[in-house]
Amino acid sequence: MRRYLVIALPYLWLLGLFLVPFLIVLKISLSDLNLSIPPYLPQLDPGAGWEGLKDFFSQLDLENFVFLTEDDLYWKAYLSSLKIAVVATLLTLCVGYPVAYGMARAPSEWRPTLMMLVILPFWTSFLIRVYSWMGILSTEGFLNQFLLWAGIISEPLIIMNTTKAVYIGIVYTYLPFMILPIYAALEKMDESLLEAAEDLGCSRLQAFWLVTFPLSKSGIIAGCFLVFIPSIGEFVIPSLLGGSDTLMIGKVLWEEFFNNRDWPVASAVAVVLLAILVIPIILFQRNEQKQREAEG
Amino acid sequence: MTFKLATATAVLAMTAASAFAEEVRVYNWSDYIDEELLAKFEEETGLDLVYDVFDSNEVLETKMLAGGSGYDVVVPTGSFLQRQIAAGAFQKLDKSKLPNLANMWDVISERTAQYDPGNEYSINYMWGTTGIGVNVGKVKEALGEDAPIDSLALILDPANMEKLGSCGVYMLDAPVEVIPGVLKYLGEDPDSKDPEVIAKAEDVLMAVRPYITKFDSSEYINALANGDICVAFGWSGDVLQARDRAAEADNGVEIAYNAPKEGALMWFDQMAIPADAPNPDGAHKFLNFIMDAHNMAAASNYVYYANGNKASQEFLVEDVIGDTAIYPDEATLANLYTFSPYDPKLQRTVTRMWTKVKSGN
Numbered sequence: 001m002r003r004y005l006v007i008a009l010p011y012l013w014l015l016g017l018f019l020v021p022f023l024i025v026l027k028i029s030l031s032d033l034n035l036s037i038p039p040y041l042p043q044l045d046p047g048a049g050w051e052g053l054k055d056f057f058s059q060l061d062l063e064n065f066v067f068l069t070e071d072d073l074y075w076k077a078y079l080s081s082l083k084i085a086v087v088a089t090l091l092t093l094c095v096g097y098p099v100a101y102g103m104a105r106a107p108s109e110w111r112p113t114l115m116m117l118v119i120l121p122f123w124t125s126f127l128i129r130v131y132s133w134m135g136i137l138s139t140e141g142f143l144n145q146f147l148l149w150a151g152i153i154s155e156p157l158i159i160m161n162t163t164k165a166v167y168i169g170i171v172y173t174y175l176p177f178m179i180l181p182i183y184a185a186l187e188k189m190d191e192s193l194l195e196a197a198e199d200l201g202c203s204r205l206q207a208f209w210l211v212t213f214p215l216s217k218s219g220i221i222a223g224c225f226l227v228f229i230p231s232i233g234e235f236v237i238p239s240l241l242g243g244s245d246t247l248m249i250g251k252v253l254w255e256e257f258f259n260n261r262d263w264p265v266a267s268a269v270a271v272v273l274l275a276i277l278v279i280p281i282i283l284f285q286r287n288e289q290k291q292r293e294a295e296g
Numbered sequence: 297m298t299f300k301l302a303t304a305t306a307v308l309a310m311t312a313a314s315a316f317a318e319e320v321r322v323y324n325w326s327d328y329i330d331e332e333l334l335a336k337f338e339e340e341t342g343l344d345l346v347y348d349v350f351d352s353n354e355v356l357e358t359k360m361l362a363g364g365s366g367y368d369v370v371v372p373t374g375s376f377l378q379r380q381i382a383a384g385a386f387q388k389l390d391k392s393k394l395p396n397l398a399n400m401w402d403v404i405s406e407r408t409a410q411y412d413p414g415n416e417y418s419i420n421y422m423w424g425t426t427g428i429g430v431n432v433g434k435v436k437e438a439l440g441e442d443a444p445i446d447s448l449a450l451i452l453d454p455a456n457m458e459k460l461g462s463c464g465v466y467m468l469d470a471p472v473e474v475i476p477g478v479l480k481y482l483g484e485d486p487d488s489k490d491p492e493v494i495a496k497a498e499d500v501l502m503a504v505r506p507y508i509t510k511f512d513s514s515e516y517i518n519a520l521a522n523g524d525i526c527v528a529f530g531w532s533g534d535v536l537q538a539r540d541r542a543a544e545a546d547n548g549v550e551i552a553y554n555a556p557k558e559g560a561l562m563w564f565d566q567m568a569i570p571a572d573a574p575n576p577d578g579a580h581k582f583l584n585f586i587m588d589a590h591n592m593a594a595a596s597n598y599v600y601y602a603n604g605n606k607a608s609q610e611f612l613v614e615d616v617i618g619d620t621a622i623y624p625d626e627a628t629l630a631n632l633y634t635f636s637p638y639d640p641k642l643q644r645t646v647t648r649m650w651t652k653v654k655s656g657n
Contacts, residue, residue: 033640035383037363037571073651161510244511244654252651258354259471259647261361262640 022274029267030060040263064268074252074269078276081249084163085232088170092227093220095171096178100219101212103179104186111187118176130169130240137165137241165241166248170231178223185219186212218291225284233273249273320578321346323356323367325565326514327537328422330598337585343578351514352470360385360570367570368579371421374411374564375472375637386417386568393580394419396587404604408564410634418566419583420604422533422596425560425624425632426473429520429528429535432550434463438526446554448481451529454503461507464525469511471650473561474501474529476635480559486633491645501653511654517541523549531563532621533601540600553621555628562632564604 034041042059044052068074103114121129136142137160144156159165189212197207235250242248249269256266326349338345348367350356353376359365360372360380372380380386391397397419404420412418430445438459444450451457451465468474476486478497488494509525516528520538528535532553539551567586569579585591593611596603600615602622609617616622624632638646 035379035640037361037383037385039361039383071648073648245656247655255647255651258352258358259650260640260644261354261357262644 025267025270027060028263029064029265029271030062031264032059032063033262033264038263039261064264065272067265068268068272074249074272077247077249077252078272080247081232081234082276084166084170084238084246084248085228085234088167088174088231089224089228091167092171092174092178093224096175096223097182097216097220099175100179100182100186100216103183104189115183118179121176126173127236130173130237133165133169133172133241134160137168160241161243163242163246166238166246169237169241170227170234173237174227174231177226181222181226182216182219185216189215218287221284221287225280228280229277232277318575318578319344319346320369320575320582321348321367322369322582323348323350323359323365324369324371324421325349326351327517327534328371328565328599328601330594333586333591333594336591337582340585341578341581343581345582353472354470363572365570365572366574368573368575369567369569369582371565371567374408374566375635377418377566377568378411379637380568381412381417385571387571387573387576388416389419389569389583390576390580393577394584394587396584396589399587399589399592399605399607401604401606401609404564407562407634408566408604410636411564412566418568419587421565421567421586422599422601422603423562423564424532424601424622425555425562426468426477426529426531427535427553427555427560429516429530429538429551429553431463431520431523431526432552433548434523434526435460438463445552446557448477448556448558451527452478452481452500452504454507457504457507460526461509464509464519464527465507466510466512466516466519466525466528466530467508468530469513469654471646472635472638473563475646476561476633477529477556480556480561480633486559486561487635489638489642491642494642494646494649498649498653505653505656520551521545521549523547533599536600536619536621555621555624555632557631559631559633560628562634 028040031040031042033039042056044056099118103111103118106114134141138144139156139158139160141160143159144153147153148156159168193211193215194207197211198204202210233250233253234248235254238246238248238251239254242251253266253269253273256262256269260266320343322345324347328349329347334345334347337343353373356370356372357376357380359367360370361383363385377386400419404423405415408418408420409415428445428448428450430443430450432445435443435445435450439450439456444456449456450460451467457465475494475497478500479488479493480486482496482500484493484496513530516525516530517534517538518541519525520528520535521541523542528538532555535551535553539553542549542551567583569576569583573579586595587605589605589607590611592603592605592608596608596616597611597613600619600622602616620628637643
């Protein structure tokens with residue numbers, strides 16, 4: 001009995017904080033735009049009983065989803081978000097892996113401090129950290145002033161308000177999510193395996209590639225998903241650091257919601273985005289499960 | 297509704313606060329009041345004033361249509377107010393609680409009645425025009441002495457924009473401000489609701505978009521004042537604030553504002569009370585306080601916008617009442633036009649077009 005209670009708890013959590021909100025968004029995406037509070041029809045009237053419920057469901061339709069296929073803006077935005085998220089994830093991996101590797105190979109008394117340094121930026125609000133990048137990257141910002149002073153460049157670099165700034169913002173913000181799982185995987189690795197590899201004639205590079213890298217794969221996959229999933233729907237970073245031609249689905253969603261006041265279409269965009277994300281999330285879970293089975 | 301929104305801590309904070317004083321929550325545009333007035337209001341009424349700011353009508357409207365914003369007084373622009381009234385977002389004013397209504401100016405009330413018939417739901421706070429702010433020195437450097445700084449051609453003719461682009465041009469990120477101006481420039485009816493006429497504006501904007509540095513509705517005050525940009529298509533008082541900041545900083549930047557000679561959009565920012573305001577009584581006190589002749593004059597003297605308050609005019613400084621960029625003369629006033637809201641279908645077309653103009657997609 002107690003076992004079921006323990007299992008029920010996470011399911012209740014998912015039900016209350018994921019499934020119910022999703023169903024509300026789904027319901028709005030099937031509604032029609034209307035000038036009222038809130039700005040869509042039909043509203044569910046609990047007082048109307050069974051007839052009211054039937055009437056409510058008969059008014060829902062897929063019109064808004066059809067609309068999304070009619071304008072290429074939405075597909076372009078989805079594809080462009082996908083591209084930005086993939087590239088940013090790979091960049092984060094390139095930066096994060098060496099850091100995690102260095103941490104895992106550091107003397108064990110240093111590791112808690114290094115870990116602390118990775119987590120430390122979370123103590124400052126995410127928004128403030130993104131704002132500070134505006135100060136660093138702008139045409140008159142610290143980076144340009146430094147490079148001009150050092151004589152490396154003669155004209156200021158235009159980074160702010162371009163997609164480059166968005167990549168920098170995403171890599172910076174999500175780096176800890178890449179480092180921590182990779183570090184966790186590398187740290188529990190048995191170092192005698194490397195000695196064995198070298199005894200059997202591997203060079204250091206071969207040993208890394210044939211032993212260390214495969215053993216850290218689970219960490220790499222976890223890290224990549226933790227970076228990829230939030231970056232694809234990212235809104236704050238592209239709107240603060242990106243230019244007006246940085247097309248991301250989060251911004252399109254914002255415009256549907258605020259400028260068009262079209263909650264039904266905005267909800268449809270969100271539902272499609274979720275559908276796109278569910279595929280990598282399922283892949284991720286499969287991978288986790290396989291891992292567990294292999295270990296068990 | 298409040299209960300739904302309030303977290304446990306907020307409930308605690310609210311009960312603690314109510315033990316001392318009632319709260320009035322005001323949601324107004326950024327850089328839009330003399331902050332000393334806020335302290336004065338608290339002093340006179342004993343109420344606690346919570347003052348938040350926004351920089352786009354769209355954000356305000358979304359809060360209004362979602363309901364339960366928790367604000368007692370909000371300040372939408374006329375065409376947005378009209379739509380929000382239709383959605384049932386506001387409550388009628390209790391005019392018996394607003395003796396200072398007698399101070400209001402009929403010239404403005406007649407025009408705001410276009411959005412709010414009988415001025416049942418709102419009072420005018422400020423009004424102004426949408427026009428062109430220029431850094432005089434830089435623009436003349438780029439285009440010569442006879443640069444058309446009082447014409448929409450400055451920002452809508454690619455020949456001019458080509459030369460201005462490198463020194464910075466900002467444009468309001470608000471299609472309802474920009475598109476009517478473009479239509480006026482083309483000699484069309486700025487308030488046109490014909491999709492084919494509106495589509496003509498797209499071609500003009502697409503031709504100049506490569507030279508527009510940024511679409512933004514609040515940063516241009518500082519950008520103009522610091523000399524970072526040459527031109528901003530923006531709101532009259534904001535540009536005049538930039539002019540004053542530059543003059544105070546004495547940084548050699550000279551800013552000028554002109555209502556386009558082709559005709560300028562005249563807008564009205566109206567104070568209204570949300571239907572679900574937690575403290576409508578306090579909201580009325582705030583409106584009445586604002587309509588006091590001295591207070592309204594203090595606000596205008598600070599933000600360089602004209603107000604709809606006749607009695608306040610005798611307390612306005614010469615810089616404000618005597619400046620035709622703020623209080624236009626008869627000839628300019630006749631050349632101003634107003635704008636009414638789009639229906640939802642047209643709104644979608646317009647927003648889509650705006651996305652295309654901004655992103656090139």
